[in-house]
Amino acid sequence: MARLIRTEKEVEGRYEEVWLVVEEDSLDQWPAGARDIVGRPATRVDALERATGQAVYTADLALPGMLHTAVLRSPHPRARVTHLDLAPALALAGVHAAIGPDDLEQLTAEPNYQGAPIAAVCADSLAQARAALRAIDCRFDVLEPLLDPDEAVRRGELLGEARVRERGDYERGLAEADVVVEAEYRTQVVLHNSMETHQAVVEWTGDDRVDVHISTQYIWGIRDAVSDGLGLPKDNVRVICHYMGGGFGSKNGPDDYTFIAAELAKRTRRPVKCALTRREENTAAGNRNATIQRLTVGARSDGTITALGGEFVNAVGWSGWSSGTEGPMQMLYACANVKTTTYGAKLNLPPMKAFRAPGFVEGTFGLEALLDELAAKLDVDPLELRRRNYAEHAPEGGDYSAKNLLECYRRAEPHWERRHEVRARSTDTVKRGVGMASQIWYGGGGPPSYAWIRVGSDGRAQVVTAMQDIGTGTKTAMAQIAAEELGVPLEHVTVSLGDSARGPYAAISAGSSTTPSMGPAVRAAAADARRQIEEIAEQRGLAKDAPVHEVVDVLEDAQILGKGARGPNPTGMQVLTFGVQVAEVAVDVETGEVWVERIYAVHDVGRVINPLGASSQIEGGIIQGIGHTLSEERLHDPRTGRLLTTTLDAYRLPTIADVPEIVSELVDEPDPQLTNLGSKGLGEPPIIPTAAAIANAIRDATGADVRQLPITREEMLRALRESRERHAAPARV
Amino acid sequence: MKLNVNDHQYDVHAAVGTTLAEALRDELALTGTKIACAEGHCGACTVLVDGEPVLSCITLVHSVENASVTTIEGLREHRMIDSFVRNDALQCGFCTPGQIVSAVALVETNPAPSTEEIRHAMAGNLCRCGAYPKIEEAVRTWRD
Numbered sequence: 001m002a003r004l005i006r007t008e009k010e011v012e013g014r015y016e017e018v019w020l021v022v023e024e025d026s027l028d029q030w031p032a033g034a035r036d037i038v039g040r041p042a043t044r045v046d047a048l049e050r051a052t053g054q055a056v057y058t059a060d061l062a063l064p065g066m067l068h069t070a071v072l073r074s075p076h077p078r079a080r081v082t083h084l085d086l087a088p089a090l091a092l093a094g095v096h097a098a099i100g101p102d103d104l105e106q107l108t109a110e111p112n113y114q115g116a117p118i119a120a121v122c123a124d125s126l127a128q129a130r131a132a133l134r135a136i137d138c139r140f141d142v143l144e145p146l147l148d149p150d151e152a153v154r155r156g157e158l159l160g161e162a163r164v165r166e167r168g169d170y171e172r173g174l175a176e177a178d179v180v181v182e183a184e185y186r187t188q189v190v191l192h193n194s195m196e197t198h199q200a201v202v203e204w205t206g207d208d209r210v211d212v213h214i215s216t217q218y219i220w221g222i223r224d225a226v227s228d229g230l231g232l233p234k235d236n237v238r239v240i241c242h243y244m245g246g247g248f249g250s251k252n253g254p255d256d257y258t259f260i261a262a263e264l265a266k267r268t269r270r271p272v273k274c275a276l277t278r279r280e281e282n283t284a285a286g287n288r289n290a291t292i293q294r295l296t297v298g299a300r301s302d303g304t305i306t307a308l309g310g311e312f313v314n315a316v317g318w319s320g321w322s323s324g325t326e327g328p329m330q331m332l333y334a335c336a337n338v339k340t341t342t343y344g345a346k347l348n349l350p351p352m353k354a355f356r357a358p359g360f361v362e363g364t365f366g367l368e369a370l371l372d373e374l375a376a377k378l379d380v381d382p383l384e385l386r387r388r389n390y391a392e393h394a395p396e397g398g399d400y401s402a403k404n405l406l407e408c409y410r411r412a413e414p415h416w417e418r419r420h421e422v423r424a425r426s427t428d429t430v431k432r433g434v435g436m437a438s439q440i441w442y443g444g445g446g447p448p449s450y451a452w453i454r455v456g457s458d459g460r461a462q463v464v465t466a467m468q469d470i471g472t473g474t475k476t477a478m479a480q481i482a483a484e485e486l487g488v489p490l491e492h493v494t495v496s497l498g499d500s501a502r503g504p505y506a507a508i509s510a511g512s513s514t515t516p517s518m519g520p521a522v523r524a525a526a527a528d529a530r531r532q533i534e535e536i537a538e539q540r541g542l543a544k545d546a547p548v549h550e551v552v553d554v555l556e557d558a559q560i561l562g563k564g565a566r567g568p569n570p571t572g573m574q575v576l577t578f579g580v581q582v583a584e585v586a587v588d589v590e591t592g593e594v595w596v597e598r599i600y601a602v603h604d605v606g607r608v609i610n611p612l613g614a615s616s617q618i619e620g621g622i623i624q625g626i627g628h629t630l631s632e633e634r635l636h637d638p639r640t641g642r643l644l645t646t647t648l649d650a651y652r653l654p655t656i657a658d659v660p661e662i663v664s665e666l667v668d669e670p671d672p673q674l675t676n677l678g679s680k681g682l683g684e685p686p687i688i689p690t691a692a693a694i695a696n697a698i699r700d701a702t703g704a705d706v707r708q709l710p711i712t713r714e715e716m717l718r719a720l721r722e723s724r725e726r727h728a729a730p731a732r733v
Numbered sequence: 734m735k736l737n738v739n740d741h742q743y744d745v746h747a748a749v750g751t752t753l754a755e756a757l758r759d760e761l762a763l764t765g766t767k768i769a770c771a772e773g774h775c776g777a778c779t780v781l782v783d784g785e786p787v788l789s790c791i792t793l794v795h796s797v798e799n800a801s802v803t804t805i806e807g808l809r810e811h812r813m814i815d816s817f818v819r820n821d822a823l824q825c826g827f828c829t830p831g832q833i834v835s836a837v838a839l840v841e842t843n844p845a846p847s848t849e850e851i852r853h854a855m856a857g858n859l860c861r862c863g864a865y866p867k868i869e870e871a872v873r874t875w876r877d
Contacts, residue, residue, distance in 0.1 A: 047818040050826025051833060053765015053805040059827075060764035127748075195769045195777060195827035195861050245767075245827030246861050278770040471825025471862055612821050620824060620863030648774035648859065656865040657852040 005568060010442050012249070012354045012511045013324040022447045025520060025567025027527055027676035030484075032607070032669060038484040039668070041612035045476045045495065046243075046469070055243040058215040059275065061201050067096055067122040069264060069274035070129035071257070072136055073284060074111030074118055077145035077348040077641030081109040081118060085137040089121050092135055094128035097121065097267045104263045105229075106256040113318040113350045114643055115284030117256045122264040122272050145348035145641040149292060149315040152345035159316050159344035165330055166339040167396065173307030173337025177298025180307075181374045185293040185366035186708045187691075189315070189634040190627075191282050191651060192355055196245025198285045199275035200254070202261040209236045210265075214258060217247040217470050218508040223500050225254045230262060235501075242498035247470045248624075249354035250286040252510055282646040286353025287634060290315040291325050293366035303380045303388045305335045312342040312363070320344075320352040323359030328367045331576075332440045334391035348641055354510060356624065357684035360441050361691065365709060368437035368692030372699055382696065383409060383416050386438055394574045401570050401673035404604040405438065405578040408667065412436065415582040415600040415663070419700060422584050426701065429590050432597075435696025436582045437689035443605060443681040444575025444674060445516030449566040450504035453482060453525040454559045455533065459549025461486055463495045463525070467506030467518055472683055473613035474514050478522045480609055481677070485526035486533075488548050507566075512577065512681025515609060517566055520675035524564025532560045570673040577685045579603030581622070583693035584660075587701050589720055592713030596626055596694055598661040606680040607670040618664040618686040625690025627654040633710050703727070734798050738763065739807030747794050754778045754789035757804060765805035765830045769859075776858035779831040779838075780804045786838040805830035813837050813875050822871035824862030832858045836872045846872065 003022055008015045034040050049055040086098040098121040101109040107117050119136055123129040146152055174180060200214040210230065216222050219239045227234045244251070261274035276285055291314055298307035312325040322344025329340055352358075375382040387409060393399055419434035426432045451465040463482045469475040479493045486493070496503065507517035534544050537551045552560065569575055584598040599622050608614050631652040635644040645651040664686075670678025695706045704719035736745045738761060747756050754771075757763045757780070766789055769777035773791035780789045781803035808814065813836050816822070823829040832855065839846055839854040846854065851872045860868065 043818055043821055044823070047821070047823060047826075048814070050823055051814050051817045051829050052809050053763075053767075053830040055826060056764065057767075057827060059767065060758075062759070062762070062764075127750075193861050195767070195775070195825065195859070197769070244825065245769075246825040248861070278772065278774075471827075473824070616821050616824060616862075616864060616867060619866050623863030623865060624861075647772060648770050649772075653859050653861065654863070654865075655856045655859065656869060657856045659863075659865045659869075662866055 007568065009446055011508065011513065012358055013327055013360065013442055020447050022568045023565040025524065025676050027524060029670055029672065029676055029678050035484050037480045037490050038609055039611065042476055042480055042490060042610050043612065044473055045479050050243065057196055057243045057245055058199050058201060058213050058241065059196050059245065061213055061273065063201060063203060063271040066201065066271040066273055067124060067264065067268060068126040068129045069120055069122045069261060069272060070133040071117050071260060071274065072119040072133055072138060073280060074114055074116045076111065076140055076142050077114045078143040079111050079140040080143065081138060082141050083137065083139040084109065084119065086119060088135040088137060089132035092128065092132045094124040095121055095132045096123060097264050099263055104259060106259045113348055114641065115280065115350050117260065120260045120264065122268060147347055147349065147638065147641050149313045149345035149347065152347055153313055153343045157346045159320065159322055159346050163322065163342040165326060168337035170307050170309050170337045170339035174298045176306045178301040179374065179377050180296065180298045181370060181377055182296045183370055183373055183707060185295065185369060187291045187362040187365060188709050189290045190288045190355065190632045191634050192248040192250040192286060193281065193651065193653060194246030194248060194250060197276040197278060197281040198251060198255060198257055199273065200258040200261050201271055201273040202258065202265045203271035204265055204269065208232055210262060211238045211240065212258060213240045215244040215251060216241050216468060217251045217510050219466055219468050219500050220505055221252060221508060222254050226258060229259055239500040240498060241468045244468060244470050248356050249358065249510055252354060252508060278648060279646040282651060283643055284350055287350060288355035288358065289317060289352035291362045293325065295366050295370050297370050297374050299374055299378065301378065303378055303385045305333055305389045307337045308335045310340045312340065314342065314344045315347055316344045317347055317349040317351040325359040325363040327360050328363040328440055330396060332367065332438060333389040334395055335389065349636065356687050357441055360688050361628065364437060364439065364688050365691040365695065368689065369695045369707065372435065372696040373705060376699065382436060398572055398574050401573040401575045402606065402671040403578060404667045404669055408578060408580040408602045408604055411602045411665065412580040412582050412600065429588060431587045431589055431701040432585065433697045433701025434582060434584050435693050435700050436580060437692035437696060439579035439603065439685050439689040441512065441577050441685050441688055443512035443516065443577040443685065444569055445507060445513035445681060446569050447566040448505055449507045449517045449521045451518065451521040451525040451564050452504060453529050453562040455529050455552060456559055457552050457555035459488060459552055460492045461488060463493065463522055464503045465497055465506045465518065466500045466503035467497045468509055469497065470509045472509065472514065472617060473610060474509065474518065476613060477515055477609040478518060481519050481522045482526040485523050486530055486548060512683045512685065514681060516675065516680050519609065519677045519679050521564045521566040523676050525562040528564055529560050529562030567675055573673055575674055575680065577603065577605045577680050579685050579689065581689040581693045583697040585694060585697040585701055587698055587716065589702060592716035594630060594698060594711055594716055596660040599690065601664040601686055602667065603682065603685045604667040605682045605685060606674060607678045608666050608668045609679060614666060614682055615664055617682050619662050621686025622662055622690050623654050623659055625687045626658065628709060629691040629694045630710055734795060736794065736798065736802065737800065738802045739804060745794065749795065751794045752790055753780065753792040753794045753797055756794040757789060763804050763806050767827055767830060769827065776835060777828045777831040779834040779858065781834060781838055784838065784841065786835050805834055808833065808837055811837055813840065816871040816875040820867045820871040820874065822864050822867040824864050828858060828860045832860065832868055839872065840875055
């Protein structure tokens with residue numbers, strides 16, 4: 001029975017209260033462990049299309065008559081347009097339309113960040129559109145930008161109110177401490193740099209209907225935002241995304257380019273593509289914002305943490321949201337006295353967007369590095385310190401639906417024990433060490449999400465749901481779940497996704513929520529079909545478990561239709577993911593160069609659907625984490641605010657040559673409270689502890705406290721120098 | 734101009750300044766060759782010109798008029814494809830055709846490359862999803 005409930009919905013660590021119609025989830029979970037198909041490695045069902053180049057991405061679309069767009073974006077972080085003349089652009093060959101701030105809400109004459117869109121032109125070819133852009137006469141009055149996050153906080157230039165979260169008595173907790181450690185950590189701006197840039201092709205298929213082909217993580221979010229923006233009934237916006245080339249949190253919304261394409265398509269009555277160039281991608285497509293974290297921990301001499309405190313400044317940019325950088329400090333340890341204040345600084349810099357565990361990647365770097373500084377001061381083993389402060393119950397209230405962090409610590413122990421052997425391999429100039437860090441994050445998903453399934457007389461099944469696979473392997477996981485429940489071979493299941501006109505509502509591919517949101521709906525749909533198959537078997541005098549194709553072979557054109565919905569999350573419980581990573585590093589103390597030599601990862605994300613795809617996701621998260629820790633940084637000129645790293649030459653992504661040995665495993669214990677699957681998401685957990693584990697390994701190797709990302713040679717040499725000076729100076733009492 | 738791609742001879746009408754990647758994608762609809770940066774930094778557009786890996790986004794089409802071009806579409810039967818699939822050496826797949834073309838160029842001259850040789854030959858092909866460990870494995874075990 002459909003049931004109306006008021007519930008909290010979590011996406012990327014942000015909660016909102018929503019009304020939901022949920023259907024009861026009446027299926028029992030499968031017993032723990034690998035099944036025939038679920039829990040066994042499967043290669044991607046769409047790997048061949050992607051590998052051979054047959055898969056058609058938004059970037060590959062060439063609709064008949066399609067025009068191409070170039071967007072004039074502000075080269076200044078803060079300016080006012082004093083003169084704008086589009087006529088010279090319109091006079092050029094091949095140009096069909098040009099629009100400016102008077103024509104479209106998303107275009108502005110008052111840019112407040114570099115990359116803010118001012119005008120756009122469309123033409124027969126991209127080269128013509130770019131030439132036309134250069135012909136636009138646009139002049140600016142350049143204004144002084146606000147770039148310093150601390151200055152923004154002082155001036156009260158904030159996005160939203162400062163967020164204060166307090167429990168217990170922080171001051172008393174500090175007074176009870178035998179040891180107090182204070183440290184300031186800084187993290188940099190990093191860029192998603194999905195290989196397929198942000199882009200959309202918009203085509204009006206009637207006066208009040210549009211097709212939106214878009215590289216997106218959220219088909220239904222695009223449908224709703226475009227229908228709002230264009231004032232169209234929701235289902236008059238059809239959103240299509242069959243393949244997309246990466247998102248990492250940056251492709252959850254329509255952004256400016258979709259509305260630019262829609263407006264130009266309306267004016268020209270042609271399909272219009274608006275695709276960001278790589279340099280636009282690195283300017284105006286979102287970023288993980290920089291943070292400043294001023295942290296304090298107090299502990300008794302036995303290692304019991306008595307107080308945790310932090311002032312967090314998120315350098316959000318011109319718009320966006322102030323992510324939960326304080327989350328790990330609030331959630332990871334059993335500390336009674338915690339006080340955090342988080343500011344979202346509004347700056348003349350490009351807006352942030354969610355980037356793979358927003359806030360928690362940054363906050364875990366600070367907290368888990370602080371923990372090791374405390375361990376060093378107390379002379380307590382860092383792993384032991386974490387066990388001593390293990391939270392049996394959620395410190396902010398409520399029980400965990402499941403938590404296997406102690407099991408993660410247990411499995412990490414042999415890798416942690418390698419540190420004696422690793423350190424022994426140090427030389428005079430190359431020091432080696434081992435560090436660890438814990439991970440906490442959401443990842444439980446939630447309703448609503450739906451799936452349909454149809455089984456034909458050949459015994460083959462098609463799962464139909466309007467979700468998207470952004471490269472995480474969701475399509476494969478859904479095929480596995482359906483095949484398992486139906487009792488048919490994996491090759492006999494196809495998954496139809498990627499089109500809001502051809503399937504029911506499906507969850508966003510973000511927040512490690514896709515598998516835990518979609519998987520239970522797909523299983524429920526398959527179970528609905530399976531029940532009907534068994535009824536037919538009974539009427540045919542066949543065994544209940546007779547092969548599906550034998551049961552249905554009399555159906556001819558008749559089909560068995562199943563439908564399924566995602567049930568509710570357990571009420572009053574925290575559904576979270578956990579994990580531990582152990583890093584081994586080498587540091588050249590003369591040059592400051594750091595190499596990561598090995599990373600061990602163990603994560604607790606409930607039942608694992610596809611161990612092969614899961615291991616790929618862990619590796620990918622760790623490699624992004626290594627880039628975040630050692631090489632990636634979007635730089636801007638501190639005086640003018642102009643961006644300096646807009647190419648893939650200047651912005652240093654990890655390459656295959658930067659990859660260490662990676663050893664990963666999953667606890668693979670179904671969460672007994674969570675849905676008919678017991679599965680959580682794995683997209684984000686693996687990137688969360690990597691930076692802190694590397695920083696802690698560097699401390700283990702050298703005694704130096706690195707407190708700033710990326711750990712460039714300059715930062716490494718600074719930390720080494722500071723460490724030497726500290727040891728040379730007489731101890732302060 | 735005449736353009737030889739995957740052993741087919743095409744007549745291509747390309748303006749001076751057209752890149753090979755643009756000609757392949759826009760004129761011949763061979764969209765397996767991806768453009769991810771359009772300035773020679775990422776390797777997604779890699780094709781073979783007379784067997785050598787080339788960045789087609791910064792190669793002018795008129796400069797390869799007398800050469801033999803091989804794109805991912807011409808490598809469909811190559812065992813490297815199956816190796817990438819088998820090893821899960823791709824995630825979103827956008828960089829994958831370029832990865833495979835670079836890998837083919839390597840193993841056609843060096844069928845049993847060492848880890849260092851693989852890393853050297855593939856370091857110009859960026860993968861933001863981080864499929865690198867499995868790409869390395871796919872190239873190492875391509876004949877299995």
